[in-house]
Structures are given as structure tokens and as C-alpha cells.
Amino acid sequence: MDFELSEELLAMKEAARDFTEKEILPNVEKWDEEHYYPLEVIRKMAELGYFACPIPEAYGGLDIGFLAQTIITEEVARGSSSLRVAFNTQCLGTAISILRHGTEEQKQKWIPDLISAKKIGCFAITEPDSGSDVMSMKSTAIPDGDGYILNGCKTWISSAAQAETGIVYAYHDREKGSKGLSAFIVDFTSDGISTANLDKLGTRSSPTGEIVFEDVRLPADALLGKLGDGVKICFSSLNQTRLSCAAGGVGLGQACLDTAVQYCNEREQFGQQVGKFQMNQELIANMATEIEATRLLTYRSAWQKDQGKYGNILETCYAKFLAGEMVTRCAHSTMKILGAYGYSTEYPAARYYRDAVVYQIVEGTVNVQKMIIAQDQLGYRKANR
Numbered sequence: 397m398d399f400e401l402s403e404e405l406l407a408m409k410e411a412a413r414d415f416t417e418k419e420i421l422p423n424v425e426k427w428d429e430e431h432y433y434p435l436e437v438i439r440k441m442a443e444l445g446y447f448a449c450p451i452p453e454a455y456g457g458l459d460i461g462f463l464a465q466t467i468i469t470e471e472v473a474r475g476s477s478s479l480r481v482a483f484n485t486q487c488l489g490t491a492i493s494i495l496r497h498g499t500e501e502q503k504q505k506w507i508p509d510l511i512s513a514k515k516i517g518c519f520a521i522t523e524p525d526s527g528s529d530v531m532s533m534k535s536t537a538i539p540d541g542d543g544y545i546l547n548g549c550k551t552w553i554s555s556a557a558q559a560e561t562g563i564v565y566a567y568h569d570r571e572k573g574s575k576g577l578s579a580f581i582v583d584f585t586s587d588g589i590s591t592a593n594l595d596k597l598g599t600r601s602s603p604t605g606e607i608v609f610e611d612v613r614l615p616a617d618a619l620l621g622k623l624g625d626g627v628k629i630c631f632s633s634l635n636q637t638r639l640s641c642a643a644g645g646v647g648l649g650q651a652c653l654d655t656a657v658q659y660c661n662e663r664e665q666f667g668q669q670v671g672k673f674q675m676n677q678e679l680i681a682n683m684a685t686e687i688e689a690t691r692l693l694t695y696r697s698a699w700q701k702d703q704g705k706y707g708n709i710l711e712t713c714y715a716k717f718l719a720g721e722m723v724t725r726c727a728h729s730t731m732k733i734l735g736a737y738g739y740s741t742e743y744p745a746a747r748y749y750r751d752a753v754v755y756q757i758v759e760g761t762v763n764v765q766k767m768i769i770a771q772d773q774l775g776y777r778k779a780n781r
């Protein structure tokens with residue numbers, strides 16, 4: 397067992413931190429205020445290979461693994477939790493699924509464009525009446541001639557309105573239950589696709605939207621995997637995207653702690669720095685410990701994936717669950733320490749507070765993570781597959 401990051405990983409972490417300080421932090425508040433999606437920065441991240449870490453060189457990747465990408469994700473999220481989402485739209489929720497389930501032609505066609513951010517991607521699972529209950533989705537992609545006709549509505553999809561391609565989950569045959577769900581790689585320039593942006597409390601530099609598919613004709617080669625592989629691909633994909641959520645939570649939690657520590661050392665009340673008060677020290681100690689615990693769980697999940705254990709649902713849920721709880725507590729603690737300054741827009745604490753909550757919701761709510769973990773422990777249903 398070795399808890400030290402290699403020299404290469406430490407150098408990568410440092411480089412990602414520099415990138416965040418130079419390219420993200422100077423503008424992050426303005427982007428957030430204006431709900432601006434900094435595509436030019438996402439493309440720079442792509443140029444640096446941020447979305448290419450776990451992808452083989454044959455498809456334009458760096459082949460340096462999930463742990464490397466996790467460490468970079470953490471550093472990016474420390475500057476902007478919004479930009480963390482691009483790791484999922486360009487790689488973990490899209491390119492990785494195509495890598496694992498696609499044909500050689502599909503891999504060549506889509507993966508290089510996604511990880512280089514030449515094409516913005518998305519993955520569409522959630523629907524207006526189907527959130528945690530994935531299997532209740534209503535979208536259909538009915539076989540027709542040598543292709544499929546896609547109909548349905550997806551919502552809360554990251555970069556829906558910006559996406560040029562996406563993986564869409566739909567029933568090709570509802571009668572077949574879980575065997576009737578399939579995954580499709582959809583070209584978003586196809587006729588019959590309309591999108592709309594949705595407003596939200598936080599993560600405002602990462603657009604989220606709704607997609608309506610109306611009689612969209614999909615070619616035969618849109619099918620990812622085999623007919624009926626949708627469930628397998630979907631749950632496996634969620635197990636990769638949850639890793640980026642955990643890493644994002646760690647990065648944002650660290651940002652909360654950094655801000656709180658700096659303030660504790662600057663602000664004086666009752667004749668001393670506010671860090672000298674034990675009640676603030678308790679908050680700092682709790683934050684530091686919970687961040688470190690989540691970081692270790694997150695790195696372990698990434699490391700397992702680097703050993704080929706893509707099905708480590710339990711360990712990824714541990715990390716994602718704790719990240720959601722930890723980051724909301726950290727954001728709240730920072731708000732308490734900064735008081736009115738936390739509530740103002742003068743410090744980033746208010747943005748952290750708004751951005752933190754989503755980690756309890758996306759990629760499977762805290763309750764879904766707890767359900768998966770508890771059912772595994774109780775012996776009802778093994779999480780790992």
C-alpha cells in the first residue's frame with residue numbers, strides 16, 4: 397500500500413493548480429454572475445489533455461489513467477465547480493462509454509472529437525418524470541428500416557443546448573423491461589432536436605438544459621453496444637461520472653477550507669484573530685478531516701478503475717456520497733466563519749455555498765448512494781458488477 401502520489405502525478409497536480417490560478421480564478425466570479433460558459437477555457441483544458449487521461453493513444457488520448465484525471469478534476473473544481481462538469485460531458489459520461497462499448501468505427505469517429513472538445517458532448521438519462529428512477533424513462537428509439545426513430549424529452553442535461561453529440565438512453569422495446577433499454581450516440585445536428593437552457597441556483601458557468609427529440613431519425617450505427625445493452629451502459633457510465641463528482645466535491649471543499657483559513661488568519665474580533673476561537677477551530681478541524689477522508693476514498697476509486705475495475709460501484713458510491721455531504725458541510729462552515737462577508741459577493745463563499753448543494757443531487761442523489769451502499773451491506777443486492 398502506497399499513499400504517496402508519484403512524481404508525475406504531483407507535477408500534474410501542480411500544473412493543474414497553476415492553470416486554475418491563471419486561467420480560471422481571475423474570471424470565475426464574472427462568469428458565474430453572467431452565467432457564462434467559458435468554452436474557450438474548456439478548449440484550453442482539452443488542449444492540455446485534461447479530458448484525455450484515461451483514453452488510449454490510438455484515439456487521441458494520453459493513456460495516463462483515471463487517477464491522473466481525478467487529481468486534475470479536483471484542482472479545476474477548486475477554482476470553478478462549474479468547469480468540473482466538462483470532465484463528464486467530454487470524457488467520463490461519453491468517450492469512456494464509447495471506448496468500452498463502441499465499435500472500432502464509433503471509437504474513431506467520436507472519441508478524438510470529444511476529448512479534444514472539438515465537439516461538445518452530453519449524456520442524456522434524466523427525464524421530467526424520471527430522475528432517481530432511471531428505469532421509468534419514457535423515451536423511445538423504435539427500430540425503423542435500417543435505423544431508429546427517437547422520441548422523448550430529457551431534462552437537467554449538462555451542456556444540452558451546446559452539445560454537438562450525446563449518448564441518449566431510450567427504450568427500443570418497452571415490453572422487454574430492462575432488456576428493452578438501449579444506448580445511442582446521437583448527432584445533435586440531426587433534424588427534430590430542440591433544446592432550451594434551464595436556470596439554476598449554482599454551477600452557473602456550466603449550462604444545463606432540456607432536450608426534446610421529435611421523430612429524430614437515427615442511423616443504424618448510432619446504436620452503442622447491442623440492442624438491450626442500455627442498462628449496462630447507463631449504470632456503468634454513472635459509475636464513472638460519479639468519480640468526477642467526488643473529485644469535484646473534494647476540490648470545492650478544499651476551496652471552502654482555504655477561504656476559511658485565510659479569513660481566520662486575517663479577521664480580528666475581540667482583540668484576536670478569529671481563528672483563535674475554539675468554535676471556529678472545530679469547524680476547521682472537521683472540514684480538513686472530512687476533505688482528506690473523501691480525497692482518499694476518491695483516489696482509491698480512481699486507482700481501482702486504473703486496475704481495470706470499472707465495476708467498483710460500491711467504492712465509488714462511498715466517495716460520491718461522502719463528497720456530497722462533506723462539501724455542503726464545508727460550504728456551510730465557511731459561511732459561518734465569514735459571517736456577513738460569506739453572504740456577500742465580496743468573497744467566493746457565497747458561490748461555494750450555491751455550488752456545493754448540487755453534489756447532493758447530481759449523478760445519483762445522496763439517498764441513491766446510501767441506498768446502493770446499504771443494500772450491499774445488508775446483502776440484498778451486491779453493488780459491484
Ligand code: GRA
Nearest residue numbers: 484521528530531554574627628631632758759760764781
Ligand atoms: O434484473 P433486471 O433485468 O431487471 O435488471 C436490473 C439490474 O440487474 C436493472 O438494471 C440492471 N443493472 C445493471 N446491469 C448491468 C443495474 N445495475 C447494473 C449494472 N451496473 N450493470 C435495474 O436495476 P435495479 O438495481 O433493479 O434498478 P432500480 O432499483 O430500478 O434502481 C437502482 C438505482 C436507484 C440505484 C438506479 O436507478 C440509480 O442509480 N439511480 C440514480 C440515477 C442517476 O444517478 N442519475 C444521474 C443522472 S446524470 C446527471 O446527474 C448529470 C449531471 C452532470 C454532472 O454534473 O456531472
